[in-house]
Amino acid sequence: MSDAVADIRDVRAGKHHSGQDRESRLGNGAGSLLLSVRDLKVVYPGRPPVVAVDQVSFELFEGEVLGLVGESGSGKSTVAKAVAGLLAPTSGEIIFDGNSMKPLGMAKRPVERTGIQMVFQDPTTSLNPRRRVGSQISDGLEVAAARKPEGGNRLSVEKWLERVGLSASDGNRFPRSFSGGQRQRIATARALATEPSLLIADEPISSLDASTQARVAGIMCKLAAEQNTALLFISHDLSIVRLIADRILVMYHGEIVESGPTQQVWNDPQDGYTKRLLSSIPTPDGLGILPSA
Amino acid sequence: MGGKRRRSLWKRIPAQIRTPLGVIAVTVALTWLVVAIFAPYLSPYDPVSQEFAPYLEPNSVNFFGTDDIGRDYFSRVVSGSRISISLSLLLVFMSMIVGSLIGLVAGFFGGWIDEVIMRLTDLFMSFPTVILAMIVAAALGASLFNSVLAALVVSWPVYARLTRSMVLSLRQSNFVSAARLMGHSSGRIMLRDIVPNTISSTLIMASLDIGTATLLLSGLSFLGLGAKPPTPEWGSMISYALHSFDKWWLGLFPGLAIFSVVVAFNIIGDLLRDQLDPEVQRL
Numbered sequence: 001m002s003d004a005v006a007d008i009r010d011v012r013a014g015k016h017h018s019g020q021d022r023e024s025r026l027g028n029g030a031g032s033l034l035l036s037v038r039d040l041k042v043v044y045p046g047r048p049p050v051v052a053v054d055q056v057s058f059e060l061f062e063g064e065v066l067g068l069v070g071e072s073g074s075g076k077s078t079v080a081k082a083v084a085g086l087l088a089p090t091s092g093e094i095i096f097d098g099n100s101m102k103p104l105g106m107a108k109r110p111v112e113r114t115g116i117q118m119v120f121q122d123p124t125t126s127l128n129p130r131r132r133v134g135s136q137i138s139d140g141l142e143v144a145a146a147r148k149p150e151g152g153n154r155l156s157v158e159k160w161l162e163r164v165g166l167s168a169s170d171g172n173r174f175p176r177s178f179s180g181g182q183r184q185r186i187a188t189a190r191a192l193a194t195e196p197s198l199l200i201a202d203e204p205i206s207s208l209d210a211s212t213q214a215r216v217a218g219i220m221c222k223l224a225a226e227q228n229t230a231l232l233f234i235s236h237d238l239s240i241v242r243l244i245a246d247r248i249l250v251m252y253h254g255e256i257v258e259s260g261p262t263q264q265v266w267n268d269p270q271d272g273y274t275k276r277l278l279s280s281i282p283t284p285d286g287l288g289i290l291p292s293a
Numbered sequence: 294m295g296g297k298r299r300r301s302l303w304k305r306i307p308a309q310i311r312t313p314l315g316v317i318a319v320t321v322a323l324t325w326l327v328v329a330i331f332a333p334y335l336s337p338y339d340p341v342s343q344e345f346a347p348y349l350e351p352n353s354v355n356f357f358g359t360d361d362i363g364r365d366y367f368s369r370v371v372s373g374s375r376i377s378i379s380l381s382l383l384l385v386f387m388s389m390i391v392g393s394l395i396g397l398v399a400g401f402f403g404g405w406i407d408e409v410i411m412r413l414t415d416l417f418m419s420f421p422t423v424i425l426a427m428i429v430a431a432a433l434g435a436s437l438f439n440s441v442l443a444a445l446v447v448s449w450p451v452y453a454r455l456t457r458s459m460v461l462s463l464r465q466s467n468f469v470s471a472a473r474l475m476g477h478s479s480g481r482i483m484l485r486d487i488v489p490n491t492i493s494s495t496l497i498m499a500s501l502d503i504g505t506a507t508l509l510l511s512g513l514s515f516l517g518l519g520a521k522p523p524t525p526e527w528g529s530m531i532s533y534a535l536h537s538f539d540k541w542w543l544g545l546f547p548g549l550a551i552f553s554v555v556v557a558f559n560i561i562g563d564l565l566r567d568q569l570d571p572e573v574q575r576l
Contacts, residue, residue, distance in 0.1 A: 011531035120467035
């Protein structure tokens, strides 16, 4: 775990960014605007209807890592799906790369709109169980070649497997022979092989054990940074998000209750819910004291 | 080395089939398939030539006796397997293709397409199977091919329902969402992500359906809506045996043939279905 945490800290310090100072590019006007979500509202039909997300607005800049945290049912995954186009918002607007994003229907998404990719929460359904993982990663390479034909020499499937800490020969295996953490890394490789501008990670580590969580998050963060892919990282675990994110949005009951640079939210939370969320993080101090909330 | 290979081949067979009941069922089914394939070589006499005395009881020359016009009944039962089993397989294959395609379209596209298709499926399923097949076969005219078409009309809805239910769940899968985000077309998603994940369950359903199909086609022939004399077909042979009810061998042997095929394929289908449950959980 310590290696993974160190790796994440390296990324945060900008070591994987070809010497560029990461902090200087992010969120302060230096990076250009990639995603703008305005007054997003999602209501699930029912009796009574459930307002999952209400008047959520935020912006995401190129190469930025934005953490979206909140408890289960706070609307994080709904925001993720709406941004990706997997569900239609009730109202509001999602502008990605200067274009209004339309929800996915039966028609295939135009190749120029494939710059948003997603890694999902459940490792058991992230990959097609009937296809070899190499073939699934090659789908990503195919998308990258179609969207950026001028992209030059791309990494092979084998290289991608190695980048996520697997062996080149693993491409011939089926998903069932991998653990949950390995599957999430393969799903990350598939998504990043498309060379997206934005990777949405919808609680990708929540179903993994503690040591695997940091490793998967670290790999995801490092690879996204290396190709300047912005990351919308969703989690209920602030302790991991703190290591990854440049900025944090805190959601509660479908609304954003606090936002700001990671250190500011971590050191000086303003909202009562954020304070509770922070105080609920267990401290491995050996005293056996349970979190207060 | 050879022993090891044999052991590993044996272990590749689903565990449920490796039980005594499974081995017996597979042996019976395979025997019938071999008999059907090599029927012309296994029949000692021409199944339609009248070269013996009528109504001979089973003996060392005519193992199953002879019928009312002196045809060797063993040759007729063996040759009948070719028609009964191959038509059953054809029926199951066609039902599987037609039903699965309809279920795939309904489940994948949803909305009004799903509504229309499923209400149509309900309509077909609401009729008693044999009665509907009889009506269709009678309308089309009695022939072997028409009896398969009639049986197809009543057999596809089960596959449509099964496939639809699987597709409804699969289309919500994250790997399908990932494929959509990558800009894959609906056709590509259906072919590469959905269909491969429905095949095993559909095949198990098909193996379970072979016995039912044999019974349905034999039933139609028994009612005079399938094979016509002198074609040797098990259902029509039993029907013909009704005219001479006191000649026990005329009904018994084709009856035992139908019984063994139906029971063997039903057991195989059942065992494969039992095997599938833990498989699905493992996936």
